[in-house]
Amino acid sequence: MGAGVQIVxxxxxxxxxxxxxxxxxxxxxxxxxIINIFHGAxxxxxxxxxxWLFHLYGIDPLVTVPVSMLTLFLIGYAVQRILINRxxxxxxxMAIILTQGLTLxxxxxxxxxxxxxxxxxxxxYATWSLALGPLVVPFLRLxxxxxxxxxxxxxxxxxxxxxxxxxxxxxxMDRETAALMGVEIEKIYALTFAIGSAIAAGAxxxxxxAFVVEPGMGDSFLLKSFVVCVIGGLGNMGGAxxxxxxxxxxxxxxxxxxxxxYKDAIAFILLVVILLIRPEGLFGREYYAR
Amino acid sequence: xxxxxxxxxxxVFGGLTAVSDVRFNVHAGEIVGLIGPNGAxxxxxxxxxxxxxxxxxxxxxxxxxxxxxxxxxxIARMGLARTFQIVRPFPxxxxxxxxxxxxxxxxxxxxxxxxxxRATEVLEFVGLADKMGQRVADVTQADxxxxxxxxxxxxxxxxxxxxxxxxxxxxxxxEDVMRIVLRIRAAGxxxxxxxxxxxxxxxxxxxxxxxHQGRKIVEGRPAEVLADDRVIAVYLGSRFxxx
Amino acid sequence: MGGLAGGVRRGVTVALVGLVGAxxxxxxxxxxxxxxxxxxxxxxxxxxxAQAWNLLGATGYVSFGNVAFFGIGAYxxxxxxxxxxxxxxxxxxxxxxxxAALAVAVGFPMLRLxxxxxxxxxxxxxxxxxxxxxNLEFAGKGKGxxxxxxxxxxxxxxxxxxxxxxxxxxxxxxASHLILSGRAGYALVAIREDEDAAQMVGINxxxxxxxxxxxxxxxxxxxxxxxxxxxxxxxxxSAFNFLVTLMPLLMALLGGVGxxxxxxxxxxxxxxxxxxxxxxFLEFHRTVLGAMMVLVVLFFPGGLRDVIHLPQAxxxxxxxxxxxxYGGARRWWC
Numbered sequence: 089m090g091a092g093v094q095i096v097x098x099x100x101x102x103x104x105x106x107x108x109x110x111x112x113x114x115x116x117x118x119x120x121x122i123i124n125i126f127h128g129a130x131x132x133x134x135x136x137x138x139x140w141l142f143h144l145y146g147i148d149p150l151v152t153v154p155v156s157m158l159t160l161f162l163i164g165y166a167v168q169r170i171l172i173n174r175x176x177x178x179x180x181x182m183a184i185i186l187t188q189g190l191t192l193x194x195x196x197x198x199x200x201x202x203x204x205x206x207x208x209x210x211x212x213y214a215t216w217s218l219a220l221g222p223l224v225v226p227f228l229r230l231x232x233x234x235x236x237x238x239x240x241x242x243x244x245x246x247x248x249x250x251x252x253x254x255x256x257x258x259x260x261m262d263r264e265t266a267a268l269m270g271v272e273i274e275k276i277y278a279l280t281f282a283i284g285s286a287i288a289a290g291a292x293x294x295x296x297x298a299f300v301v302e303p304g305m306g307d308s309f310l311l312k313s314f315v316v317c318v319i320g321g322l323g324n325m326g327g328a329x330x331x332x333x334x335x336x337x338x339x340x341x342x343x344x345x346x347x348x349x350y351k352d353a354i355a356f357i358l359l360v361v362i363l364l365i366r367p368e369g370l371f372g373r374e375y376y377a378r
Numbered sequence: 379x380x381x382x383x384x385x386x387x388x389x390v391f392g393g394l395t396a397v398s399d400v401r402f403n404v405h406a407g408e409i410v411g412l413i414g415p416n417g418a419x420x421x422x423x424x425x426x427x428x429x430x431x432x433x434x435x436x437x438x439x440x441x442x443x444x445x446x447x448x449x450x451x452x453i454a455r456m457g458l459a460r461t462f463q464i465v466r467p468f469p470x471x472x473x474x475x476x477x478x479x480x481x482x483x484x485x486x487x488x489x490x491x492x493x494x495x496r497a498t499e500v501l502e503f504v505g506l507a508d509k510m511g512q513r514v515a516d517v518t519q520a521d522x523x524x525x526x527x528x529x530x531x532x533x534x535x536x537x538x539x540x541x542x543x544x545x546x547x548x549x550x551x552x553e554d555v556m557r558i559v560l561r562i563r564a565a566g567x568x569x570x571x572x573x574x575x576x577x578x579x580x581x582x583x584x585x586x587x588x589x590h591q592g593r594k595i596v597e598g599r600p601a602e603v604l605a606d607d608r609v610i611a612v613y614l615g616s617r618f619x620x621x
Numbered sequence: 622m623g624g625l626a627g628g629v630r631r632g633v634t635v636a637l638v639g640l641v642g643a644x645x646x647x648x649x650x651x652x653x654x655x656x657x658x659x660x661x662x663x664x665x666x667x668x669x670x671a672q673a674w675n676l677l678g679a680t681g682y683v684s685f686g687n688v689a690f691f692g693i694g695a696y697x698x699x700x701x702x703x704x705x706x707x708x709x710x711x712x713x714x715x716x717x718x719x720x721a722a723l724a725v726a727v728g729f730p731m732l733r734l735x736x737x738x739x740x741x742x743x744x745x746x747x748x749x750x751x752x753x754x755x756n757l758e759f760a761g762k763g764k765g766x767x768x769x770x771x772x773x774x775x776x777x778x779x780x781x782x783x784x785x786x787x788x789x790x791x792x793x794x795x796a797s798h799l800i801l802s803g804r805a806g807y808a809l810v811a812i813r814e815d816e817d818a819a820q821m822v823g824i825n826x827x828x829x830x831x832x833x834x835x836x837x838x839x840x841x842x843x844x845x846x847x848x849x850x851x852x853x854x855x856x857x858x859s860a861f862n863f864l865v866t867l868m869p870l871l872m873a874l875l876g877g878v879g880x881x882x883x884x885x886x887x888x889x890x891x892x893x894x895x896x897x898x899x900x901x902f903l904e905f906h907r908t909v910l911g912a913m914m915v916l917v918v919l920f921f922p923g924g925l926r927d928v929i930h931l932p933q934a935x936x937x938x939x940x941x942x943x944x945x946x947y948g949g950a951r952r953w954w955c
Contacts, residue, residue: 117737121737123737123740123741171915171919174919175918175919175922178922179683179922180683180736180737180740181683181740181870182918182922184683184685184740185867185870185871185874185914185917185918186914186915186918186919188867188911188914189910189911189912189913189914189915189918190911190915191911192907192908192910192911192914193907193908193911193912193915194911195907196905196906196907196908196911197908200904200905311744311748314741314744314745318741349755349756350752350753350756352748352752353749353752353753353756355748356745356746356748356749356752357745357749359741359742359745359749360727360731360742360745360746360749363731363734363738363741363742363745364730364731364734364742428821429820430817430820430821449820449825449827450817450820450821451820451821451823451824451825451826454820454821454822454823455823459821459822460821462818462821466815466817466818467814467815467818468810468811468814468815468818468819469814469815470814471810471811471814475807478807479807479808479811479819479822479824480822480823482804482807482808483807483808483811483822483823483824484822484823485823486823490803490804493804529818529822530821530822532822533822533823
């Protein structure tokens, strides 16, 4: 009983991180119909920013989150504005190849500059934990979970209550009509990509404190973002949250049942099965029927 | 002889009943018009007949065979062709290649060389022979409508479903297409056509039925149907019915 | 496609290029040293994989999971040769069959998905297969499998695998020719252009997509099998390397999706570039690879046809555009 509840707690805590990791990816896919492979590299870069700020200057990881968000916001804006905007309207997979190319470059440079060493970020409170009877809640995981929820909430508020957010949502629903209403599509796309990147970088900073930091870390989170997005439905922020939590639970329970070797296999089988039975996501609606 | 008949055809989208218990038939060599205001369920009915969307209830029989649950390509090969209201050619191929594909796969009787000759014939029939080599994306909307028609004809159908082939054409183009439609019938095919252009409906069809809100409300000869109070009410509102 | 009346002159050009290619490739055994032979073998392998990708690619469906079939072929050959003493050729044939069977099994439900959903589903299948294989006891788990090394001189081994890959490419080329240049080619293009409309003229779209996916998987399976025997060692990381999905895709894209010779040309160009990057910028070879992908997408999205049509004009256009947009007095972030 206690062990079961503990598994559920672990699953939910990890699910919050997955939700946060998948959020920006879902936004970009939903609004622009782009599969952003660079999302994984963005998470990696966010994690490294936190690692270096903590390692060199002793800045608390949580304090570094806005720094990495801002940095990747700018990079994301430039990437969309200069590169991806050029190829919209072409075949769907062009953006996949373009962002995959950027990923190879970023990962290669990270490897060159910072080596392939596994790094970890250990703030003083890394070892704290809350004990509730037989149950253990690692303090750091809880903090990350809460921070993930805050980031998600921030994005939901932004999309729902700001002018730019409304323009983004309008563009997602109907690009042509939005353009006729005076929305500058290219700018909105660049902003959307930048916001997606910022959220991913924030997620990366949080992920860095809970997992190892290394140049190739983005791959696994990119694939997890696919799963989150497919469960939650495209461009649906609440869906991403539910998707992340569901995925975290399924993965944790799956590992408890089948053993840790099948951790990723569970994720991918889940991905394929959901795509086959409900391609619009378990909780989502389709914005692009393509 | 009845070529095509539908019975109890029903299609529900979410809570909306798009087509409700529709029964109709088309005889050999007949041109049947299908009219009704926007949203009446005409295109849905065409989609149900051609297999593009599944029927929730009811059956479609074509030349005596039940084709209700068949995949669209099987229906097409049996000799039931259709056009789309919003034309759907293969845009990056040439006019002739579009029609060639219809001849190659609709009948499966021709080798490529024969199919090519057949495509040329069909294009001459619809009056597009001089544009054979152009990409479909580069020809006018009116010509694209003809390509759509030619593509369907190339499959050598016994029955042709035409979904608003005349919409958006000018008066002269409409007359051209009317003439083509009559010639298709003269060549032995039956036709079920959805149309808003009343002149065309009256001019070519032997029989008309009217749909409104998913139901078939009136059926009969074109002149009678257009004079029917219920039809006038549907199109213009009941104010105009009794004068 | 180019149509049936595609022009005799182009046919002659292709035949000439083909002839020169055949002479160069055929005589390579006489003049090439081991290094060149290894490079040529790699090019040939990728050429076959690019052709395999191109079959389904012609219908407009983008598979991001072809390495699953490559890996299945590699593991089938490895397991059959080490555990059951099956001869290589027979093992490779079985690998191709299993790969195609897997493709048909997963393809049947998956090919209903469109666009990105299909791409992601195939990616998911590839990753799932890798994870599952990496957990199987009889597949050596993560440690991988060592295959029997051929009992021959090193040069003979190089020559053997060169010939094997050459045969695979020729087989793939013949299959592609029969499919793309005949009436089947029109069915595939029709599916690419408009799938519903293709059904309406009598094309069995499901059967075409499935058989192309299966045929591509079979070629991948043979290629993977040959790769395993050639390397004489495989593990989940090397047999299910994502680059084996990505490179052929990129090669087909560069050469021209849906064309017969495009994937071959793309494989030649990209592999030579990749090899150059590898030997000159070892530390940055992935950067070079990534830059190549970005450049292909930005400047030659239509493949080699764009290269032939004055790329410098395009380049100048893009630079001017960039300058106008970011170099002027306007605030660049607006």
